[in-house]
Amino acid sequence: MRLNEGVEWALHSCLLMAWVGDQQPVPTAKLAAAFELPPAYLNKQLQALARAGIVTSTPGPKGGFQLARQPQEITLMDVLSAIEGPEDAFRCQEIRQRGVGASASEASFAEPCVIAAAMRTAELAWRRALSAQTLADIRADTDRSAPQAAEMMRGWYATH
Amino acid sequence: MRLNEGVEWALHSCLLMAWVGDQQPVPTAKLAAAFELPPAYLNKQLQALARAGIVTSTPGPKGGFQLARQPQEITLMDVLSAIEGPEDAFRCQEIRQRGVGASASEASFAEPCVIAAAMRTAELAWRRALSAQTLADIRADTDRSAPQAAEMMRGWYATH
DNA sequence: GGACGGCTACTCGGATATCGCTTGTCCGAGTAAATGCGG
DNA sequence: CCGCATTTACTCGGACAAGCGATATCCGAGTAGCCGTCC
Numbered sequence: 001m002r003l004n005e006g007v008e009w010a011l012h013s014c015l016l017m018a019w020v021g022d023q024q025p026v027p028t029a030k031l032a033a034a035f036e037l038p039p040a041y042l043n044k045q046l047q048a049l050a051r052a053g054i055v056t057s058t059p060g061p062k063g064g065f066q067l068a069r070q071p072q073e074i075t076l077m078d079v080l081s082a083i084e085g086p087e088d089a090f091r092c093q094e095i096r097q098r099g100v101g102a103s104a105s106e107a108s109f110a111e112p113c114v115i116a117a118a119m120r121t122a123e124l125a126w127r128r129a130l131s132a133q134t135l136a137d138i139r140a141d142t143d144r145s146a147p148q149a150a151e152m153m154r155g156w157y158a159t160h
Numbered sequence: 161m162r163l164n165e166g167v168e169w170a171l172h173s174c175l176l177m178a179w180v181g182d183q184q185p186v187p188t189a190k191l192a193a194a195f196e197l198p199p200a201y202l203n204k205q206l207q208a209l210a211r212a213g214i215v216t217s218t219p220g221p222k223g224g225f226q227l228a229r230q231p232q233e234i235t236l237m238d239v240l241s242a243i244e245g246p247e248d249a250f251r252c253q254e255i256r257q258r259g260v261g262a263s264a265s266e267a268s269f270a271e272p273c274v275i276a277a278a279m280r281t282a283e284l285a286w287r288r289a290l291s292a293q294t295l296a297d298i299r300a301d302t303d304r305s306a307p308q309a310a311e312m313m314r315g316w317y318a319t320h
Numbered sequence: 321g322g323a324c325g326g327c328t329a330c331t332c333g334g335a336t337a338t339c340g341c342t343t344g345t346c347c348g349a350g351t352a353a354a355t356g357c358g359g
Numbered sequence: 360c361c362g363c364a365t366t367t368a369c370t371c372g373g374a375c376a377a378g379c380g381a382t383a384t385c386c387g388a389g390t391a392g393c394c395g396t397c398c
Contacts, residue, residue, distance in 0.1 A: 001244045003161045011275045036258040041383050060390035063331045084161045098196040100316045111305040115171045118293050126286035133278050145271040156260045220351035223370045
């Protein structure tokens with residue numbers, strides 16, 4: 001199991017947009033240059049964020065992407081769901097109903113698969129932890145552990 | 161992000177081995193027949209469980225796999241780690257140090273990446289939830305929600 | 321000088337290739353049981 | 360009838376392909392600003 005690296009790209013991009021502010025859209029080219037990422041592929045990830053309503057896109061010169069909501073209204077879960085899709089990591093294939101179980105009555109499987117339920121419990125814990133953290137939290141933590149980072153990024157952004 | 165389906169196979173296989181008991185090894189062929197799975201590929205997953213020390217393998221006739229520990233000593237995390245590998249789902253590529261950050265001093269990155277830390281927090285919640293559930297719990301839950309399942313499986317196993 | 325029309329350059333957006341990992345299969349090494357033979 | 364050597368069949372184990380999704384790239388559609396021209 002491995003998350004798409006687009007998740008990391010999207011999170012850093014959102015943080016950069018939060019730093020720059022929502023007065024102006026940030027084009028894909030600048031986001032890609034800021035982290036040395038392939039611009040076209042990063043654009044693909046940002047499109048996913050736009051489809052999910054996390055960012056808004058404006059075409060044409062001076063266009064780009066900007067956060068659609070306030071940072072405290074954007075959770076890590078939102079971003080992750082936008083990039084990875086809404087489905088669970090563990091997908092029960094109901095193999096209990098195959099083979100030996102194929103001859104059992106349909107009522108035997110009225111209760112959900114216990115294994116799937118257990119995996120879902122863990123996944124809910126993961127999702128809850130992700131939903132509990134917002135982009136504003138990330139920003140605040142960064143200001144605490146690396147106070148110069150935001151200013152450096154803003155300075156670079158203004159001069160390029 | 162999607163877990164290998166081998167995870168589901170391995171969990172059901174472990175549950176079956178717990179039902180049958182550790183008096184006798186269960187060959188891959190029977191496990192595969194029980195759930196209509198491709199035998200050779202299932203064998204590959206069981207090998208991973210053996211490497212992780214979750215099951216022991218005995219070759220030759222009457223050979224197969226059996227649980228290496230008591231069910232209450234086998235957590236879902238153990239099985240998942242054996243199949244999926246021990247690495248985190250989110251792998252920080254330190255893209256903060258690329259592009260704009262490349263010119264920053266090395267001391268700027270003494271603190272771990274905040275985004276990676278946030279993702280790790282969520283992942284730890286997931287792992288904790290998985291480690292809290294053992295194969296014995298799964299078995300007990302199944303006895304509660306589908307009491308006939310274990311007996312049906314044992315009956316089928318004895319006659320095939 | 322001001323306003324309008326056309327042009328240019330820059331943006332997103334989706335269609336299109338390439339790569340790596342998951343999935344799937346195969347055959348060989350080893351072992352325990354079964355079997356046949358000799359005592 | 361009993362014990363032993365041989366054969367046999369069955370198991371795991373790792374090496375070898377195929378399929379599919381993630382990764383990466385390219386080109387077209389659309390728009391905002393700019394420039395030249397006309398009034």
